[in-house]
Amino acid sequence: MEFQDYYKILGVKKDASQEEIQRAYRKLARKFHPDVNKDKDAEEKFKMINEANEVLKDPEKRKLYDAYGKNWQQGAQQPHWQQREYSRRPGEESSSRTFRFGSGGSFEETSGFSEFFNSLFGESASRQQRQYEYDMPGEAELTVSLADAFHGATKAISLQTYEADGKGQVRPVIRTLQVRIPIGVTDGAVIRLSGQGPAGDVLLRIHIAPDPRFRVEGHDLYTSVAVSPWEAALGAKIPVQMIDGTATLSIPKGSQNGKKLRLRGKGLPKRGGSAGDIIVELEVRMPDHLTQEEERLLTEISRISSFNPRAKHSQRAGRHGKA
Incomplete structure (x- = not known):
């Protein structure tokens, strides 16, 4: 069981203010959110980012964490923390693990903190702190034609979210939405789809497909x-x-x-x-080819015209002499 450096995970100093901690958390959570980052390690990093924030945003937990630091085993032996009362939902078993995604902007999990967290703060603290608040939306992209951007359109998009099956296991689910593209939407514009993501809103970024004319x-x-x-x-x-x-x-x-x-x-x-x-x-x-009449007329223009395209200060050779 390894010591978890929560300050290092969030990339902040030990004396960081709450504002700095929350700013770092939001940036990292957005970067490693499973809906945004498809790397195989992103989900685990996302969990540790949330765990670090769960400790450092709570003055009491942060104080205990700072007090023991790498000597966390001593903190885990202190009875005053683990004997605190935390309520359990009616009918909830200590081994249960459920997930819920909805429009409320939260992701709920009855377990999922690291062994280090549970050893220092107790299983009851893990169960009580089961709601991860996201104040960042999910993101998606949609490419539309220039004609759709000009006239407006309704487009179907598919979004991936997650649901728990009967065994409490999370599985991806694809949902199809009808999205209204406003008239005159510009490339890079963002449409907010309220309550359509697993963590709340979805920001739909619009791209205009290349057009052969414009x-x-x-x-x-x-x-x-x-x-x-x-x-x-x-x-x-x-x-x-x-x-x-x-x-x-x-x-x-x-x-x-x-x-x-x-x-x-x-x-x-x-x-x-x-x-x-x-x-x-x-x-x-x-023109690629000239008729005899066109050649004759152009020759006549060349003879009578004083225009000199190579003149530096005038288009008329009359001012500078003909080259």
């Missing part, structure tokens, strides 16, 4: 559109695809490749009726 940043959508050289030079009105249809984009005269134009209020909806924007980047593309 890149999503908050409520704004980024896309690109190909334009011809003459559309960029002369200006044009072209259709741009949106999530729920098309919009008309006005291209100013003399637009450069890579220029970004904004369609206001065409992005993901926001609360209050407004919406993000669609930001369109222009991609000026040249």
Whole structure:
């Protein structure tokens, strides 16, 4: 039977305040919660984290623990602690072991403390301190399409919880829930599912699946559109695809490749009726092949134009000379 260093388990100093202890406990409990951490050692670490918190959060237990420390065998021999009265539930046997998960935010266990704990504080203390309070919710993730984020949707998700069978053994159970995805939900948003986890609430983090048309940043959508050289030079009105249809984009005269134009209020909806924007980047593309007439016209433009794209300070060679 080994001495358990509860301060080391929680990663706090021996003179840590209750606030520091609880902050460390919440962080570690969230990290090693069986619903979050699937490592084979996580459950055992989770139990020891709860046990350490059970002792250090109680001033009387902590005082006894600090008094004996590694000389815990002496503390285990002291009758004044083990002779304290702790009530047992009606009909409860000392060897019973039951679990309950519900919406109350707690996990109940009639036994489960380490042998070290029981030796120092007594079996009765273990039975009395059977409720582990969690103030951290479980976590889950759901990926939705951009169209679902834009319009809102109802999605089915499966959550794993735990139930005790007739023999008192805990087994995993999969439950299916219908979750309403709000209109305009953004990537990384969190939906709280009240009372749906074994330790209380479940935080459902939403991810938006990659879309071939748009890149999503908050409520704004980024896309690109190909334009011809003459559309960029002369200006044009072209259709741009949106999530729920098309919009008309006005291209100013003399637009450069890579220029970004904004369609206001065409992005993901926001609360209050407004919406993000669609930001369109222009991609000026040249034709792969030219007809004889196109070549003739371009040759004529080249002859009469003073435009010099390599001029450093001006687009017109007339100011600096033609290269």
